[in-house]
Amino acid sequence: MRRALLALALLTAAACAKHRPNVLLVTFDTTRADRVGFAGAFASGHPGVTPSLDALAKTGTAFTTAIASQPLTAPSHASILTGLQPFHHGLRNNGAFVLDASHATLARRLHDAGYATHAIVASYVLDHRFGFDQGFDAYDDDLGGGRELGARAIADKALRWLALQKPERPFFLWLHFYDPHAPYTPPADVAWAFPNDAYAAEIHYADRELGRVLDALRAAHALDDTLVVFTSDHGEAFGEHGERGHGLFVYDETTRVPLLFAGPHVPRGRTIDTVARHVDLVPTILDLLGINAQNLDGTSLFADKSARRAYSETFAGRMNFGWSELRSLRSDAARVIRAPRAEAYDVRGDRAERHNLYGASLSRESRSLFAQLDAIAASDAFRGNASAPVDEETRRKLAALGYIVSTAPRDATNAADPKDRIAAWQSYGHAQELLRTRQFDAAAAELRALQASESQSNAVASLLAQALALGGHRDDALAVLQHAVAREPSNTAFVIPRAELLRDAGRLVEAEALLRETQRLDPSSSAIAAALGDVLNRSGKSAEALQLLEEAHRRDPKNHAVAYNLGVLYERAQRLPDALAMYTLAVRADPSHSMSWNNLGSVLDRTGHRREALAAIAKAHRLDSDNVDATYNLGALLFESNQPKAAIPLLADAARRRPDLLVARMRLAYALERSGDTTRAVAMWRDVAARQPRAWAKVASLELQLGHRERAQDALRRGIALVGTPLVEVAERDAGLRTLLYPPDSR
Template identity: 40%
Template sequence: MLIQRAILTWWPTLAYKSVPPITIQLPPNLAAADKLPTPRGSLAGANVVLVTLDTTRADRLGCYGNQHIRTPNLDDLAARGVLFKHALAPNPSTLPSHASILTGLYPFHHGARANGIFQLADKQTTLAELLSQAGYATAAFLSATVLDSRYGLAQGFGHYDDDMSEGRELLWLGGLERTGDKTTDHALKWLRGNADQKFFMWVHLYDPHSPTTPPEPYASEYAELPYDGEIAFVDEQVGRLLFELDKLGLTDNTLVVVVGDHGEGLGQHKEWSHGFMLYDATLQVPMIMACGSRMKGVHIDQTVSSADVTPTVLSLLGLDVPNGLDGVDLASSVPSERALYFDNLEGLSEWGLAPLLGVYMAPFKYIWGPQPELYDLSTDPFETRDVIQTQAQTATRLKTQLQSFFGQDLAAAAFAAPTQQLSSDELHKLQALGYAGAGLGNQPPTTPLPDPKTHMDLVLRVEMALMRGDQGSPADAAAALEKLAAKHPDVLAVYRNLGDVYRQMGEYEKARGAYEQCRKLRPDLP
């Protein structure tokens, strides 16, 4: 059945009214635990289904405390499995975060540090490769071009379905997103044909990513916040996967891992999307593990990383965990005193904004950048009170901790030269999904770059202009961007996006002029 989707206008109309974050409240029937209830090797021979939820905040799911959404399938999975209260992604962008999930390494170590211009090198070992070596049939089903095979994540998968030919068209840029129902259709077909052997299946669901256009009945039910409607739609697809496992008699012998790749700003810290800053709004993700009746319903309160997925899965299956991983085996223990690291190059590659690095050591998070910040998440979970002035010693200690991981020269560590060269057609496909990837030069910037915090209002205005294009009004998008270019003549991203809009309108001379202005502003870009 063809699901019709309409472009909704909620995002621009809510432009300066952020969606209030929800304090995490876990289901009362979940018992507290300090490690997984299933020890190493207890799931030997089990199948593995990994579901990654793109752009999904933990606090928008019912099992994490959102009382205004229906996510019955994820809620049920959490009720009979393990729910991680505070799981953090190591990067607020799709490719870096997924590479961490599949390798157990932070982006600084696996090298795929931003969308579109980086790839996971062949020298890295993925979970799919290790399970394939252990005799598993492996398959992946992707929902967006940003994860297609050229970026290195296909390593180890016998079947890698990244065909977006049946994807929906994103207005004025062309479509390269496959909706979750279609991706799930392909996954179910493969599952039915491989149910008689050990398998590892990865399903990527992209729907909560902007533009948020849920199908009915979710469009009507969640008209005030279609982002929640997309999550409810994704929950339905997860339910279809779980139902099929049950129908095939595989539920008690299939480890299901559901994890978000990153969150979404929804207006917190003036960030509506993601990829610019390192607050929990875009780093905290849902993370659930279950295996039928074999993992009793518990919650783990200690902070964990999505990079823990690979070592934990290997441990539960009784397979060797490679040395040198950044992630830890949560089946053995969940460290209460542990440093978790983050980085972010997306603002640099797309906007020429300063890259950021961060470290979390309970209860503090330190963010390094042009204006370093420090937050005490035990008393300020939404990071609204920067305490760096009153907690100078703590800030110094965490900066030293950050340097112990990234090296003494944090500025050099925050930069990385691209590893993937794109054709103009490939770049266009990524731009259609909102991954502009203007590029990085081959050398670190020689002049100070703007702090992302200072540009969030402008980012919002550019994103609102592009949303007008998604609503079918590219001329309005161009007019809005022209006004922004006149007001901000030194901002690369304004001209780059204006050039993209002109090009889609067929105004090629105007597009060329906008791109030439980009070249004048940043001659170091490839």
Template identity: 30%
Template sequence: MTGETDRDDPNIVLFVMDTMRGVETVPADPELTPNLAALAESGTEYTDAFTTAPWTLPAHVSLFTGTYPSKHGAHAEHTKFDGELPTIVDAFADAGYETAGISNNVWIAEEFGLTGGFDTFREDGERTDAWSGAGSLGDRLTNAVRESGLGGTAFERLRRLLTGPTDDGAAATVEWVEDWLRGRDSDVPFFLFANCIEPHLEYRPPPAYAREFLPEGWSYDRAMTLRQDPREFDVGEFDYTDEEWSVVQALYAAEIRYLDEQLGRLRDALERAGEWDDTVFVAVSDHGENIGEHGFLGHQYSLYDTVLHVPLVINGGAFSATDTRSERLVQTADLAPTLLDVAGIDAPAVREASQALSFHPVRGDQPRSRVIAEYMQPRPPIEVLESKFDHVPQEIYDYQRSLRAVRTTDYKFVRGSDGSQWLYDLRADPGEKHDISTSSPRTTAGLAADLDRWLGSFDQTDATGSVTVSDATEDRLADLGYL
């Protein structure tokens, strides 16, 4: 049956749908995400899956190592995985798997230590299409705009105006995977990782998809005039009306719909290559997004469920079923031991270092009672904002703190390094709008103690210090709102 595998060493596909939050996508919606829903129908959907960190770099290192940011050390104070912990990529390679990866997100690159263990890896900067690459039309127009003397956001806005909407890589990613599958001359199983950055800010879906979701009276061209730089929003350089918020949310939904189609194309590619029946396919997001919720645009400064709750669907092997929906609490980091169990790989070094729990239906651990998330330090730091903008509001200074959260099915406790703390009753207040820490001191103290016990259960890394990156990487990070 399609989706099952009778091999002891199945292929593993880890498909990361960057910035796809659970609000719209859990459970998988046949209207918005028909391909994800189809995957869930013959697989297992985990409706209570949470990331370990609200942004790409630490979240992906957690995926690969089964550890949390305070242990693996890749976070805003040290934007590189130093490779001191073993990864599942290494484990699959050591077990004889062919390992391949492709990323549309600049954080998932050799510069940041994320490509170790891969036999083949294609980075974001290697994309080439009609608008990018040396000598291309987009390259020439970009150079012309730069030479005009414009800089910063003015430069970026004019560049986008000239070059038009561009695919941030999902379609090209699937094409690369198709070529890679056709070019394989091996019967050994493979571990394939792919990150597609849509629907990350800025939301610029292909016009045909946007028109399906835009409210009446809004053309695609008009929607594209809305400013979307999250750092400009943070410092108050612009705000949205209620109607404009609905437009931004529509653009985000269109990005999701577009990425879902690429998910379907990737499945088709595996089927055409004759690999689908021997593949365990994981569709997951690295983190979520705020689109007006809690006063934020993007995924900085908070640990609300809007940035922590993510979709997770697994199809194949022991996860094949008939529309199975699990409410088991899982962390994205739990995929590390789970996928090792899928392939029957011991990998004692990975397992010993891991802080995660396998949720394999047969070989897994007992269900966890709570999940943990960490936001080690804001990015960009306040000095960057001060150098970029004439005015930085006081609340941005208040956000210059680390955050940790512990979440059960009923409550979430969040604590800041500045001594602030919040408690939310998730059953009565799923939107996390009402802090009840003062009125519920016993629950607050209990979860605070739980967090302290967890922090005391392992040695935390002291990795700090700046990481040198290329000018091209800095430009790309600025495009994404990280600088």
């Protein structure tokens, strides 16, 4: 009976779904409202940036005063996807939090209503590991090894997916375009049209590629049956209040975003200037689809016409530097900000929010906003308990995008006002840019100076240690991390990098002691278990490492670092099926980790799957061309697959970057020989022979082929002098070399 009822429920959902429109949710990263035509670009002197969106707006309803809940990507998208404020969904910063499964996403609600659900995201900040994949049939966060995916690639993926959809089932597709985020590097064919505004060019590029998707839906006669919703996660500051970028403040330049609805049941050609909120998106979409919406912080923008107050917050200053958090409420008439020095603005008469009215005669509206804001703060029990374990690989990827990651919520008692720390914020951003452009010593100098005023900042200490280590100053990096660990002994942001530096310096006993102490403080940490297992294995304690990692894997089966290190142990123990299983798990957990693909390819080759091995190791090399293991392995496999010419540049690169890797030089010599380049092959074999004297026989043989008999004799004599009888025996078995041993005129 229960099965029958379930089947009936599913059939009912499917039947209802057939009569519901498709849903296309589009989010542009870092796009402020006054750069989008329908939301105010023309008034601000930036016309023509978003022609695709402007054309769509004419067929729908545009909201020009939509307010983001957070000026950071992950928390803001969590509000967009759940209809909940940050103090309810729990994400307060990028990278350090996971969206809990108890908070139903729009994807889950639509999936339950019979929709095919798919997401294509363009930045690691929205990786599935942070919980954004909830409710999606497939969540495409494969960035191909890069820091982000460009708009063309996002549109291409969308077009391929849309081509496979069946008309009898509606779809929900979320597309995320990251291009407007710094650094601004628009394609040349777009940049020329905006010669002095690369930011606008990036927005235009994303708009153009979105236009391809809309055109495809239109050509398939599906656009009229598709509810299109467009917004941005947050804006971007260009010095209006001293900030450049986003994350520190909550003024309009970073929280006012474009918002557009178009499609079935949406009023056409309307522009609404009153406040709308990100938390209103989910209830509005569900209302337009006729799906019940409960337990949400927002309400339908079309069903509920009452005036709204938009909440915004940022905890970036608190979590990363120990400064105060900022909370804000904005209405149609006013914005108030609770900070150590509170702020109040008349946003109708002072749209730039330049004249702080706090301390003067506050309006009744501002007093009411402050009262509501203080009530929210009083009920917010934020303690950081939703924080995710942040491994070093995650930290590096987010740092490469310019994001600071801190897992420790700093005590805000007597905390500094971020307005007084804007110079420090900008200095930190400059150091990040120096690091991104590989100016390690300059970055370290900037951070040393910054640390004088921000001595308690986790973010500064972490980035300084990274700059020092990359600049070759390992002992200095260790000293910085030692001080940080003493301050926060369970903070993996410091413990794991220090343990890795100790490990790489051969100081395994110290690394083990550090990790054991941290494990005592936090026994459930998978990141610590993975790091400790690696150190134990390198210390010859493989049995203990295996037990530790297997326990961690049972506790956290999706953890990438645990699966990868288990794979290493199984491979060394010749448990190849188990190693294959672990490496497969590892690449699923983190498709951008080059060594996981490299090791997977190695085991695939050893188990007789050459073609799959080549594909895996080729991906490892694409993901990280600096990975010498992957470079060498790909060259070796190509050589063994009778592709010597393709193997040569890879083997040459590996030999150049790893002079100690003799096998790379030997395979390169063979590849040159097999490809017919005997002259270069001889030179490479001479290089090999300098460290492996038996190779002088090979040098002699090739010199003979080139007609250089005297050189051949000299090479063979040198080899025999070093190796003795074994090399004589080799020469006697070779017809050509035998003539060098026993010339015809010597008989």
